[in-house]
Amino acid sequence: MKKTSTRLADGRELIYYDLRDDAVRDAVDRRPLDPAGLVHSEIRHDRLLGDSVAIASHRQGRTYHPPADECPLCPSRGGRMSEIPDSSYDVAVFENRFPSLSGDSGRCEVVCFTQDHDTSFAGLTEEQAALVLAAWSDRTAELARLPAVRQVFCFENRGEEIGVTLGHPHGQIYAYPFVTPRTALMLRSLAAHRERTGGNLFDDVVADELADGRRIVLDTSQWTAFVPHAAHWPYELHLYPKRRVPDLTALDDAARAEFPGVYLELLRRFDRIFDQEGAPGGSPSRGAGEAAEGRTPPTPYVSAWHQAPFGALEGHGVERHDFALHLELFTIRRTSGKLKFLAGSESGMSVFINDVPPEAAAERLREVASR
Structure with missing residues (x-):
């Protein structure tokens, strides 16, 4: 596995995980995006139940069921720029543009399992699935080093019935500042x-x-x-x-x-x-x-x-x-x-x-x- 870390136009981190050691990831995100630091979430404590709630009003504007030719998780091709600047990838992980947790409140990442928009995790090869496992493990180790993080949660929501708003096969990682x-x-x-x-x-x-x-x-x-x-x-x-x-x-x-x-x-x-x-x-x-x-x-x-x-x-x-x-x-x-x-x-x-x-x-x- 080869790991390459870069930055998107708004400063968010993007990491490529490649099966081939000779993969080169030097594409630049040229989208005119505002700095990611302008987005904030807040953790509020429920005194009756003793648990926490993330307040993230900026998520109201997140991408919602785009057509396949405008998918933000597909590679950037033919002049159409997405969250993945390169024209191909194996597995890509990036900081969520519309995070539920941010700053001192934790961190949210998106894990793109494959560049193939029309498949699912079940359609991956064993080699591809092993690469996703390696990415989950690596992100767990990296996020655990952040001072605010207490727990790392890797998960996938699949299907519109669950509430998924992007059809591309992907999952997420939440790094919580508390024990859930x-x-x-x-x-x-x-x-x-x-x-x-x-x-x-x-x-x-x-x-x-x-x-x-x-x-x-x-x-x-x-x-x-x-x-x-x-x-x-x-x-x-x-x-x-x-x-x-x-x-x-x-x-x-x-x-x-x-x-x-x-x-x-x-x-x-x-x-x-x-x-x-x-x-x-x-x-x-x-x-x-x-x-x-x-x-x-x-x-x-x-x-x-x-x-x-x-x-x-x-x-x-x-x-x-x-x-x-x-x-x-x-x-x-x-x-x-x-x-x-x-x-x-x-x-x-x-x-x-x-x-x-x-x-x-x-x-x-x-x-x-x-x-």
């Missing part, structure tokens, strides 16, 4: 479990799922994927490396080597869950806006890496190495043509109601395995 509420809950449960049993909660959850077996979707030499016992979403997968590590930077070579094949298989199964024919064979490379004849559109999903916060965790009662890196992949689609909406119970009281039994979801995800 969801992670704080995990740390609290982790500490309570250790106090009660002396064991590690993450290790015990994975061991219990393997012992039960009904919700296991994929189990390889380096990774285990399962539908959790108390899944919140209609189809939800958790993916853990066999060796517990706190973050992406700590994955060993064996886990890195096996990840692309495992992850691509899981994404392709997600795209086949709702196919009317019920059998494997749905195209794994369909783009976000196209569907194969006779099948439902590609499955909308959120794919989220959960990593340990950086810095001391004394107030949470655990050590950083107690946390287990894992990926959570879920869809809001509960059946063909129907979505799971977060209504009164979920939105008002944070009590989820799942229409799909986790055992049934796991069985379906096994049924649509690649042949």
Whole structure:
């Protein structure tokens, strides 16, 4: 992998990650942009719930469903300038032009998985997926060095139903200046479990799922994927490396080597869950806006890496190495043509109601395995 860092016209950082060591990235962004420092976000604390809210009014003006020939994530070609000044790229990461977090409030980055506008992550090769993993790991390490950053969150939102406004295959990275509420809950449960049993909660959850077996979707030499016992979403997968590590930077070579094949298989199964024919064979490379004849559109999903916060965790009662890196992949689609909406119970009281039994979801995800 070759890494090349440069600057966009407004001063934001852009990093190219290339498969070839001889790649040259010297294109210049010539767009007339105002300095990026004019954009600010604010973190406000909710005294009742104890969590934080990012106030980012400038995001009201962000790019919204542009036509494919005006996509800001495609390479710059034919005189049309985009966020990527070069005419081609493998993986590109840049500071978000419309960030939810900025300055002392953290940092937001966009990760372009490929220059191909009409594919999806599931359509990447294993070599391309490995490069994305390398970029996630590198950005985690770099962002963790920023004084204000406590937690790094790599994720992908896919599909208009999720709220995606750019169809190009891409994800984001949020570098938070605090420990996120969801992670704080995990740390609290982790500490309570250790106090009660002396064991590690993450290790015990994975061991219990393997012992039960009904919700296991994929189990390889380096990774285990399962539908959790108390899944919140209609189809939800958790993916853990066999060796517990706190973050992406700590994955060993064996886990890195096996990840692309495992992850691509899981994404392709997600795209086949709702196919009317019920059998494997749905195209794994369909783009976000196209569907194969006779099948439902590609499955909308959120794919989220959960990593340990950086810095001391004394107030949470655990050590950083107690946390287990894992990926959570879920869809809001509960059946063909129907979505799971977060209504009164979920939105008002944070009590989820799942229409799909986790055992049934796991069985379906096994049924649509690649042949």
